[in-house]
Amino acid sequence: MSNIWYYVFTLVFFLFDYFILAMGLNIQYGETGILNFAYIGFVAVGSYVTGALALPSSVGTGQHYILGLGLPFPVNLILGGLASCGLAVVVALISLRRLRTDYLAMVLISLSLVLYDICNNFVPLFNGADGLYNVPEPFAGVLKLTTNSFIPFFAAVTGVIAALLWWVMSRITRSPQGRTFRAIRDDEVVAAALGKDVFRNQLKSMLIGSFYAGVGGGLIIQFSGSFNPTAWLPGETFVVFAVLIVGGVGNNVGMLVGSLVVETLLIHLPAFLPAIPGHPGLIEYFDSVLIGILLMAMLWFRPQGIVPERVRRALSLGAPANLVAGRGEAPGSAPGRPVPVEIATADAQGEK
């Protein structure tokens, strides 16, 4: 297979993977209003755990890591997602219950930095700065794929997983549960006054989003066979936020569009462009500049994103058409019911 296809399928993989990552951040931030600035940390935990579970025992591999169970795909991937959920529980119990959104955001940024330092420096955990490598390819024993055929194969696997996760996420966001998340996003105090257990719902949202983060991370290490701290600098969280903002906060389809624009076109495509003569490597730094400009432009001209959040109309919520049609349509004529009492007010006459 020629190089060009190798590149194309790499792009396709990252398109789907960031679609998954963006859906996870969207349920937390876009739907529930939790400003998770540590999101990339949850991705990393999923990635490391997925990798460490696929790797054999660390003895004699020249790497240091925990777990080393040699588990098959996708068992390791699911456990990687659950490991991220574990981190979410810890974070939620410590900070979610007590802190307002903005303070929580600061705590989460710090958490991201702390996680990073631990993984980068504490070698016995996930091999420190070298990270994990030589992670066995999924289905290597069964399919015996070459490197070149593995890439399109795994891009397709990721596409299937993304489609499945998209179906699950749409079910959630369309359900009354999703509506309760959005109510909490819009006003926690009101949601609580309407009987919603805000913490419990935020925890649920954190868990769902973290699972998506962990799975998205796990797919990365299974795709490339390695994962180390350079892959998840804390600033990477903002790339996922950029996908969200460009695509359209609160819309799952928007996440795919955002992933296409930000991840595929802006981040990965420039890396495949020919270098600017005399300035090798310069082009790779263009992505952050481009993302910055794009983000500003979006927030200025189209803050709702390319695919805005849906307005969920009565008919789409299951209102029978005959219930909606032909009643109450003329607000002036008969709004509601006759008024049983007269409340005399000095200047009421002019209004009637």
Place this chain on the structure above:
Amino acid sequence: MTTDRTTTPATGPDETRFALSCDGITKAFQGVRAVNGATFDVPEGLVTALIGPNGAGKTTVVNILSGSMTCDSGTEHIGGTDVTNWPSYRIARLGLMRTFQLSRELGGLTVLENLLVAAPDQAGESMVNVFFRPSAVRRQERENVARALDILETYGLFHLRDNRASDLSGGQKKLLEISRAVMASPKVLLLDEPMAGVNPALIERIGGYILDLKAAGVTVLMIEHNLSVVERICDHVIVLAEGQTLATGKLSDLRENEEVVQAYLGEVIDASTHG
């Protein structure tokens, strides 16, 4: 902190039952006592007014009673259950709903969705049901949508059902606040100035809605500055001044009360008779 009740508490006839009672509620903000021993009972099935000067602590009391805020001391009972400093979602689930003085709509949701959020005991709020009992979720959702549309029709918001709540006018938001609370089928309804800033015709309509709710058996406690409204729709009045219960009783009796007149009614009565 103890309080003096200048009139006898509204025990009324012996069979009067109280939907909501609070005793010695205090709350300080940075050392300033906003509520200073408020003590009163809200009789079941009636409309009670909570009146008092600006800054008397009325909204703070409603915040505490509904659990939106905790109190520093004192107790609160709803239908005999001690709910002191319960979180607001648990108080709401006991059947107490409140509205906000400055309307707080769920701006990103439609008007209809604002009501649907308030529907109690939704099967679709459990992930297990969403994925494994979708037909039960759908059935309940259809019922809730139908009921919400009925309520919207009653409150004259039907034509706005698909609008984003953030786009409503001030008066429409007031109506949305009340209809959203009604969607939760409350036993007790706390209304924080439901008629503030709305035109006189709408004041009449809202007054009608409140009496309808009373007829349906809902206990209403409403903060209201307009005494002509209080006179016509409230059975019982609680006067709050400087965070304390100054007096309780019928408005006509309170007009005789020197202290109440001095603290609150005086100017208003003058204004309404000469105005």
